[in-house]
Amino acid sequence: MEIIYNRPHNSELVLTIGSFDGIHLGHREIMKKTIQEAERYNSDSALLTFNPHPLEVVAPAVAPKSLTSYHQKLELIEKFGINRIIFKRFTEEFAQLPYQEFIKKYLVDRFSVNKIIVGADFRCGHQSKGTPEKIKELGNKYGFEVEIIPAIKIDDQDISSTYIRELIKEGAVSKVKRQLGRNFKIEAKVVSGDGRGRELGYPTANLKPVTDYVIPSAGVYACRIKVEDELYDGVVNLGYRPTFNKGEFSIEVNIFDFSDMIYEQTVELEFVERIRGELDFSTEEELIEYIEQDVQEAKEILSI
Template identity: 35%
Template sequence: MEVIRGLHNLRPAHRGSAVTIGNFDGIHRGHQAVLGQLEAGARARGLPATLITFEPHPLEYFAPERADARITRLREKVDALRAQPVERVLCLKFDARLAAMAPEEFIQRVLVDGLGTEYLVVGDDFRFGNRRAGTFETLEAAGAEHGFAVERTRTYSLDGERVSSTRVRNALTAGELETAAELLGRPYRLCGRVVHGDQRGRTIGFPTANIPLYRRKRPLSGVFAVWLTVDGGPSRPAVANVGTRPTVDGTEPVLEVHVFDFAGDLYGRPVSVEFVEKIREEQRFGSLEELTAQIDADAAAARRRLGVE
């Protein structure tokens, strides 16, 4: 899968595409249905399936205080897309220039001149361009003018309710990891690179791998039973905390993972953390002794849940 960052990196070879557009936060089963529809249209026309997405999300640009917590960062989104029938991802930087672009200019520069779009699939509630003036009908009219087909996405439902990023996010916030996994079509994971921490966990007998979250908001928080994978290797049972470590007056959100029966060096290595079950909410303790006792109990609970007692 080819990742193209910005319009300036489009080349003549990228012209002639089947395209879909959106934030695609989570790459959940609803998104996967859209990508299946895109693949079918692309295959019928002999075109590469191309996904256009934005970084940051438009609402993060316009009103970061009102933006939802992301299910997936860009890197996690791209990783999830590698398992989908997508050949190209065009990531457009959402900035003042893109926000001010009129719908007609977006169509001309991105869809027509940039990608040579021949087939487009989007939701009929899709809005784009300056002041969100562009609509599905705008795209239909442009398709008739420029010679590309425009098709509506089909709604994907589970248990009688539409699968959406909001539904996934609500399940994660509530700690309903099985529900989230069912909506995503895979277990929920956070990815990152292990960095040096303050070594406090080591002093109380629970050394941790510290992974910065680089998120304004988190879709979940608390203590969890997890599996940790290093560099795509075997999964290792672990207990993890997602939060700000209130007992030690932490401020920056971090993912801390204590891997059971492991003594290797993880610094600087990319890891993936798969969330299995929520054990409890994050809380402040009166002393490190109380915190240590609770971590010991959390570890025992995680071992039971993961079947590694």
């Protein structure tokens, strides 16, 4: 897969455009159609996306938390088989550009676009006035086709990044899997902690996310963690550790059958199923009893 950072390219393209945060099942349907149409047109398939997310520029107070890091997004798109990914830096100046100028200046003048494929909720240009129908009108003018892909529904609910974020915030990670087509994962760096888990007999890796992810609600989850391309089972605690009067949010993973030193390494944490919410224990003995139960339940979940 070739990565293009906002420069002209002479290949003929069938192109899709959007933020593609999460690369959920709806995004995958759009990419699938883009690849199919590229083959029909004997063209390259391409995906144009923005960095940062447009709302981080035009309305930072309501900008969404991320579902994927830059690296994860690239990896997922490449695995799907898109030939080229085009990154456009989203700036305040770019946000003021009318959709007509965006299509002409950044697509028609820079690429040989045979067809554009977008979701029904796609919007572009200043004040989001560039609807799929209006892009179709420009296609008639400049000689490219436009196809609109309707939203995919699960249980009468449209698949969307917004809905997925709501599920994650609720801790409903098993429902998230149905929307993403995979478990929700975050990339994180292993940082030093206070060693409390080791003192309790359950050593943990303390994680700091590499980007501003939406994070599941406080509690305990069965998880998997990828360390240097090896996948391990584990149990992760998210929360403020009220038993020890800690005020900072932490992500602590007990990795089963693992004893390597991995400080400063970047790992990928995969949330499988929520076990329970966060609890405040009166004694360390009570906490240890619950940890033992959490570990056993996580092993049962992960063995299925």
